[in-house]
Amino acid sequence: xxxxxxxxxxxxPHFSKHIISKGYSLFAPVKGELKHSFKKVNEExxxxxxxxxxxxxxxxxxxxxxxxxxxxxxxxxxxxxxTLPNADGGTVILGVHPCDVNAMNLLExxxxxxxxxxxxxxxRKNLVVIALNCKNADEYCFCTxxxxxxxxxxxxxxxxxxxxxxxxxxxxxxKGSELVSDFYMPRATSTDILEKDxxxxxxxxxxxxxxxxxxxxxxxxxxxxxxxxxxxxxxxxGCGACNMVxxxxxCFNVVDEPELDSGSVLRTRTWDGCxxxxxxxxxxxxxxxxxxxxxxxQFVNHKMNYWVNQYGSIGCVGCGRCIEQCPAKIDITNxxxxxxxxxx
Amino acid sequence: xxSKLENPYIPxxxxxxxxxxxxxxxxxxxxxxxxxxxxxxxxxxxDIVSYFGVGESAFSICSNPDEKNVFENTxxxxxxxxxxxxxxxxGDTVGIRGPYGRPWPLEKVTGNDxxxxxGGMGLAPLRPVIHYLAKHRELYGSVxxxxxxxxxxxxxxxxxxxxxxxxxxxxxxxxxxxxPPDMHWQHDVxxxxxxxxxxxxxxxxxxVFVCGPEVMMKFTSQLLLRMGFYPSEVFLSLERRMKCxxxxxxxxxxxxxxxxxxxxxxxxxEIGLLPDVIE
Numbered sequence: 001x002x003x004x005x006x007x008x009x010x011x012x013p014h015f016s017k018h019i020i021s022k023g024y025s026l027f028a029p030v031k032g033e034l035k036h037s038f039k040k041v042n043e044e045x046x047x048x049x050x051x052x053x054x055x056x057x058x059x060x061x062x063x064x065x066x067x068x069x070x071x072x073x074x075x076x077x078x079x080x081x082x083t084l085p086n087a088d089g090g091t092v093i094l095g096v097h098p099c100d101v102n103a104m105n106l107l108e109x110x111x112x113x114x115x116x117x118x119x120x121x122x123x124r125k126n127l128v129v130i131a132l133n134c135k136n137a138d139e140y141c142f143c144t145x146x147x148x149x150x151x152x153x154x155x156x157x158x159x160x161x162x163x164x165x166x167x168x169x170x171x172x173x174x175k176g177s178e179l180v181s182d183f184y185m186p187r188a189t190s191t192d193i194l195e196k197d198x199x200x201x202x203x204x205x206x207x208x209x210x211x212x213x214x215x216x217x218x219x220x221x222x223x224x225x226x227x228x229x230x231x232x233x234x235x236x237x238g239c240g241a242c243n244m245v246x247x248x249x250x251c252f253n254v255v256d257e258p259e260l261d262s263g264s265v266l267r268t269r270t271w272d273g274c275x276x277x278x279x280x281x282x283x284x285x286x287x288x289x290x291x292x293x294x295x296x297x298q299f300v301n302h303k304m305n306y307w308v309n310q311y312g313s314i315g316c317v318g319c320g321r322c323i324e325q326c327p328a329k330i331d332i333t334n335x336x337x338x339x340x341x342x343x344x
Numbered sequence: 345x346x347s348k349l350e351n352p353y354i355p356x357x358x359x360x361x362x363x364x365x366x367x368x369x370x371x372x373x374x375x376x377x378x379x380x381x382x383x384x385x386x387x388x389x390x391d392i393v394s395y396f397g398v399g400e401s402a403f404s405i406c407s408n409p410d411e412k413n414v415f416e417n418t419x420x421x422x423x424x425x426x427x428x429x430x431x432x433x434x435g436d437t438v439g440i441r442g443p444y445g446r447p448w449p450l451e452k453v454t455g456n457d458x459x460x461x462x463g464g465m466g467l468a469p470l471r472p473v474i475h476y477l478a479k480h481r482e483l484y485g486s487v488x489x490x491x492x493x494x495x496x497x498x499x500x501x502x503x504x505x506x507x508x509x510x511x512x513x514x515x516x517x518x519x520x521x522x523x524p525p526d527m528h529w530q531h532d533v534x535x536x537x538x539x540x541x542x543x544x545x546x547x548x549x550x551x552v553f554v555c556g557p558e559v560m561m562k563f564t565s566q567l568l569l570r571m572g573f574y575p576s577e578v579f580l581s582l583e584r585r586m587k588c589x590x591x592x593x594x595x596x597x598x599x600x601x602x603x604x605x606x607x608x609x610x611x612x613x614e615i616g617l618l619p620d621v622i623e
Contacts, residue, residue: 072353072354073351073353073354075396075397078437080354080355082351082354084351110592111592113591115350115352115590116352117352117592118350118351118352118353250592250594251593251594251595252587252588252592252593252594253587253593254399254400254587254588254593255399256396256397256398256399258397265396265397267353267396269587269593272587272593272594272595274594279585279595280584280585280595281585282583282584282585283420283422283423283426284422284423286558286583288558288584288585288598298597301599302597305600306597306599306600308600309600310600310602
């Protein structure tokens with residue numbers, strides 16, 4: 001390890017203020033009534049930051065880099081005004097778990113595939129990621145199946161590990177180094193590193209949910225006509241919650257919104273999902289996935305099969321959100337296990 | 345990265361030069377880029393046309409690929425965007441992105457006989473092929489165009505049929521599902537695949553291009569395979585919902601293929617095993 005420091009837990013608000021004072025917008029997890037969620041915090045709100053959480057409902061990096069509703073451009077007086085995200089100051093996100101960082105790296109493959117997406121690029125270039133290794137997992141977590149958690153080896157600017165009353169802070173990039181360069185923290189010792197390894201070993205062994213990826217693509221490809229899809233369609237409500245909370249679901253719709261006050265038009269894009277009925281609809285009432293079974297099959301196959309051909313790896317990071325949020329209790333890990341003949 | 349990225353979502357402006365009625369619900373729009381640039385496309389590619397304030401939709405570019413100053417889109421009034429576009433007048437401007445997609449493999453099939461099978465609006469992506477073949481007639485064997493529509497008045501490009509028939513070694517066969525009682529019709533009645541009775545294919549040396557409604561392509565593909573055509577020599581141009589044209593919005597995926605960038609033209613070998621496609 002290049003450089004590692006120790007940051008006391010009680011120093012988190014102070015460190016957050018330090019980040020804000022450098023001109024960054026800071027996004028961090030705060031405790032809500034039911035769950036934690038990420039929000040933009042100002043200097044007065046830094047005490048609310050809470051790093052004791054397993055999973056937020058919304059995937060923070062997807063929501064930050066490709067907001068649910070994004071302006072593409074404005075048409076005014078016969079001309080087009082590009083509405084690229086403002087690059088001033090930069091953004092720091094604090095406390096994202098390894099699965100979400102890995103999901104961002106997957107999204108990056110989609111958006112940097114030519115032609116590159118300038119909106120994603122502008123936001124990504126401007127983003128500093130302070131990741132947080134997981135201290136705890138719950139029954140929905142299955143990141144160990146894909147090597148996407150519960151700890152991170154790369155892809156962060158800074159990486160925190162919760163060691164109880166203190167955090168180990170590892171530096172992963174120049175941007176990260178700049179954040180800590182003028183904030184005093186003692187150097188970490190080899191004991192701290194051992195403690196980190198121990199903590200990660202513990203959380204790893206607590207993760208019981210699993211997807212066996214060996215030969216999975218072939219199994220999925222051979223299961224196109226498996227009756228499981230119709231059976232799942234009998235339970236699925238087609239609500240698209242899985243799509244919305246999935247950190248790697250990237251589909252969007254494009255909508256023109258006339259601005260009544262100024263006579264101009266905004267072209268926007270909004271999150272869309274393959275579970276929704278309209279998703280594959282075409283002119284004259286045609287719909288290429290009219291049947292819910294085809295839409296369920298698309299979701300599972302895209303993550304576990306098509307992603308590999310399209311972008312070089314499985315498109316799931318095992319965050320567990322789709323399982324936790326499904327009103328019909330459909331469990332993608334169970335679907336895969338059944339297709340493999342591993343369970344009933 | 346220091347230089348600003350080209351924004352692939354921003355359309356260029358095109359001016360409507362002329363409008364031609366094909367039938368009561370279909371018009372062909374001749375367009376010219378306002379910035380004076382040429383639309384360089386290959387037969388089978390598509391563009392995405394914006395009516396600002398309503399939205400954008402994908403259409404086959406249906407004109408002669410050698411004509412660089414103007415290009416054409418044939419648009420049938422079926423939904424919100426197409427109804428708005430249907431009503432644009434000469435002098436109006438629309439937004440254009442593209443051309444996008446993988447074209448018909450014309451360069452790869454030189455020397456072969458060609459059969460073009462179209463249903464209804466499906467003639468649009470094949471019209472540039474016909475114009476291309478007219479110019480490069482000596483590079484290909486016989487060309488048979490089989491075109492079917494619901495009724496005679498649903499057919500498009502009828503004003504060009506005579507010139508197509510006059511091309512050496514090119515034949516045009518027409519059929520309709522139904523002829524209204526008061527209408528004169530001297531061609532076939534029945535589904536388009538029945539026109540295959542007029543062709544005597546040399547399977548190894550024959551390439552088929554098909555475009556039409558999904559169900560028509562499904563039955564046509566099945567029949568062609570039964571007749572002994574090679575799956576690698578039967579090409580379809582597929583329609584899917586598209587919101588971007590550049591492999592980002594996700595909508596047009598069939599299995600791991602994106603219709604917008606891996607297609608819209610595929611051969612049966614490529615799509616035979618994929619779901620949500622002609623099964």
